[in-house]
Amino acid sequence: MNKMFLISLPLSALLVAGCVPSVSGGMKAAAGADLVDATGQPAGTAIVTESTDGLWLDVSVKGATAGPHGLHVHTVGKCEAPDFVTAGGHWNPTAHQHGHKNPQGPHAGDAPNLIANEKGAGRLKTWLGAGLVATGATPLLDADGAAVVLHADADDEMTDPTGKSGKRILCGVLRPR
Numbered sequence: 001m002n003k004m005f006l007i008s009l010p011l012s013a014l015l016v017a018g019c020v021p022s023v024s025g026g027m028k029a030a031a032g033a034d035l036v037d038a039t040g041q042p043a044g045t046a047i048v049t050e051s052t053d054g055l056w057l058d059v060s061v062k063g064a065t066a067g068p069h070g071l072h073v074h075t076v077g078k079c080e081a082p083d084f085v086t087a088g089g090h091w092n093p094t095a096h097q098h099g100h101k102n103p104q105g106p107h108a109g110d111a112p113n114l115i116a117n118e119k120g121a122g123r124l125k126t127w128l129g130a131g132l133v134a135t136g137a138t139p140l141l142d143a144d145g146a147a148v149v150l151h152a153d154a155d156d157e158m159t160d161p162t163g164k165s166g167k168r169i170l171c172g173v174l175r176p177r
């Protein structure tokens with residue numbers, strides 16, 4: 001067997017994979033948010049990436065209770081503690097109902113549950129669907145912006161309009177990056 005071939009194959013695969021976003025220019029971090037809790041303390045970050053296949057959301061949190069938490073992009077970029085009601089409902093430019101398990105769903109801002117570990121930390125990366133951050137007919141960052149919200153309870157991904165995910169415990173205003 002050719003040893004060089006064995007060694008070079010994974011390296012070249014890595015290089016190709018690593019080069020695709022920068023070469024194509026198809027992916028870029030287009031918006032980001034610093035999440036805060038009800039007392040205003042930093043509690044995580046969110047990044048929205050715009051790609052040729054739509055929008056990706058990558059959220060990292062800390063200080064949550066262990067277990068599943070509803071996670072959504074909400075339609076107003078305003079996070080007033082302690083209840084974050086100012087963030088409005090879920091971002092829903094296509095006028096669908098809530099939840100990936102809802103036949104009439106989902107909202108564009110619906111994400112799967114984020115699972116926090118025993119230390120209260122969790123990360124979730126998910127595809128939000130087709131969409132654009134700042135351009136097009138219904139951009140994510142429209143006049144009143146958008147926010148990322150983590151809830152106290154699990155999202156049943158079915159019940160319109162909230163998924164019964166309970167109180168809003170973390171919130172972050174999405175801003176262009």
Ligand SMILES: [Cu+2]
Nearest residue numbers: 071072149151
């Ligand atoms: Cu929500």
